[in-house]
Amino acid sequence: MSFLVSPPEVISSLLSAGTGSAPMLAASAAWDGVATELGSAAQSFSALTSGLAGEAWQGVGSEAMLAAAARYAGALSVAATQAETAAAQAQTVAGAFESALAATVHPALVAANRNQLAQLVVSNLLGQNAPTIAAVEAEYEQMWAQNVTAMVGYYGGASAATAQLTAWSEVQDLLAQVSSAIAGGPVGAALSSVDSAISSSPVGGLLSNAAETVNNDVGQVEEAVIDVVNETSETLIGRPLISTGSSGSTGSAATTNATSAVTTTSTSATVPLTVNGSEAIVYASVGNGSSQPLLVDTGSTGLVVPYQDIGGILGLFSYGLPTGFGIGGYSGGLDYLYVTLNMPINFGGGLVTNSTPVDVELFAWPTSLQALETNGFSFQNYFAHDGVTGVLGVGANASGPSTSSPTQSFSNSYYNEGLLINESAGTLTFGPAPTTLTSIATVTGAPITTLEVSVNGGALQSVSAIIDSGGVDGTLPSSLLGSAGTGSTIAVYTTSGQELYSYALDSTYYPTVTSGGSMNTGYLPFSEYAVYIDYAADTMTFYE
Structure with missing residues (x-):
């Protein structure tokens, strides 16, 4: 050895x-x-x-x-x-x-x-x-x-x-x-x-x-x-040499994302989706790696995984020279150095993308003392509490860290049209907009858009927003709250006046109050609706 x-x-x-x-x-x-x-x-x-x-x-x-x-x-x-x-x-x-x-x-x-x-x-x-x-x-x-x-x-x-x-x-x-x-x-x-x-x-x-x-x-x-x-x-x-009966099969998504659960037609493909707390998770293997849980994140674009997920150090040399490199980061105190490699993504059941850019984390470091105490120098530790090892960014206009999402890299062009995140049904569907669900509202921009907020039934206030499935409880600018505090009712609307969702500020759901910037919706709208991202139109549609 x-x-x-x-x-x-x-x-x-x-x-x-x-x-x-x-x-x-x-x-x-x-x-x-x-x-x-x-x-x-x-x-x-x-x-x-x-x-x-x-x-x-x-x-x-x-x-x-x-x-x-x-x-x-x-x-x-x-x-x-x-x-x-x-x-x-x-x-x-x-x-x-x-x-x-x-x-x-x-x-x-x-x-x-x-x-x-x-x-x-x-x-x-x-x-x-x-x-x-x-x-x-x-x-x-x-x-x-x-x-x-x-x-x-x-x-x-x-x-x-x-x-x-x-x-x-x-x-x-x-x-x-x-x-x-x-x-x-x-x-x-x-x-x-x-x-x-x-x-x-x-x-x-x-x-x-x-x-x-x-x-x-x-x-x-x-x-x-x-x-x-x-x-x-x-x-x-990137995988255990000795099987213990719990590891996924190399190069496939057979562990949790069972082949029998993946369904494909000439125009759409559906894979299982699980929810861990507030996080939507899909299983897929990247390159030579084994099946891994990935966070489905509308707040970013592109796939980010640690090098262990693509087959370890040897996997780094299996897909030619990197097409780029850079430093990325996540709120909560983590920065990381990555290289970009082109490789396929396997969702199981024969559902595999063409080679697509993947940001491969090489090493990470904390940006605060609290992050050091919580996660150390580990990309995996940062996401361990979410039950995932990497992030599948599916946003249409999230502008990073990559320029495109692997969900638009299938050989079947129908699959690349859009993505339906249906947490209540436990499915993630690639393809055209659904025809069997009832549409509630459509917003322009996915995930970056404009929404309106009412506090305790007051006047609507426009705010730049990120509809972010990976945003946990989200954020709320203090300018929207004014003097309102715990117990206040927050209602969120589209710019056309359609109410999307509402909640009470309490221990169950309490977005982080920020001094400025955009509002992050967090996971709440995804827990109440099936949400479809149309990549060509750059829109998000909410379905009952």
Whole structure:
């Protein structure tokens, strides 16, 4: 396994953001407990059978039973020894991890270096920053080398510890051989007479508990090993190397967006839409990546995903040279550096776009102390509470971060005409405007338009607005509120006087009050209506 291709921000973040050595230390303590229980079980089993043979049971049957019991006790002793070895090796792996963590560069230092580079590049109009840029890049290369060295040492130590572990199948085979020998011999019938005695004795419960503990802790260690392997593979190829039964299929949207749920006709295509809290979510795979949850956002244009979602670092090199790069950001305190690559989007069921521009996030950094404490230096952490990994911007005139939406990149031109977001039906439909729903109102501009607002039944006030499905509770300029506060009724209308929706300012729905700027509707209109975006006309139509 090579860590040469993993940039320092990836390695440092993975080591610092995880659970650390605690799971391995816990596993070590658990294995110690298993070893103790197995050793006690072996001693108790031997003592019980010896007591029976020395008192009430004599003769050939007794001798055969003692021989069989000795083999069982031996198998338990071997298992106890293996458990002790597993405990020791878990301690070794934990120590190797702590050494690697201490040897890697702290994520904050890496992020500061990349942030400094981005600022220098942006301001390097006349080449005056060239020497400083070279120094920053040299420092970054040193960080890269330091992290690679630490990871190579970590991998070597962990691999050596793992190599010393003996497969538990050997103990299982030994127990199976003993059981077969007993069942096939004359002592089998004799031992059945003591079965009830063993079951009712304390050792019976001890053996049962020991077996359960072994199964549980074997599972814990297996899970820890799988996590170590998969963290690295997700960085390199964007997906787990070892399947755990919950990962999506590579290059398809088969996990949640099941093929059977995707329907296509000659003029339209429909995929499942889920709602997490206030967020509309669709599943799709990007490039070589696996199926991922994406936020359906009318407040932006274009698709933004982290590089892990397109197949990891290797996926970055699968679609040719970037067509652009830049720095983007989201309200709430996150900026990110991205490259633009052309690749297809797969919604499942054979519904795949042509190659279309995708902004691929390379690394992110917080823009405030609060954002640092909440999300760290992670694009994924910023969107984790929304239940998504990326943003599918579907707005017609949102003007960024891209110039076009992947929802207009299908080979079937009908699919590119518009998009119907129907949260109540749980569907996202690509194609012409619906003919089976009742239209309530149409506004010009999607999502940027003009609306009118009435506070507590007062006069209508015009306001520039963004009809934003990804805007959570939205925003409300203070100039509209005046002296009104909590408990006030806010009604929103089209410029033709058609009421779209209303709400009371309370703990259930309370937009962020801003000193100026546009009003953001947030998710509320999408929770009450099906909304159709007509890309050619640049309009939004609301349907019951």
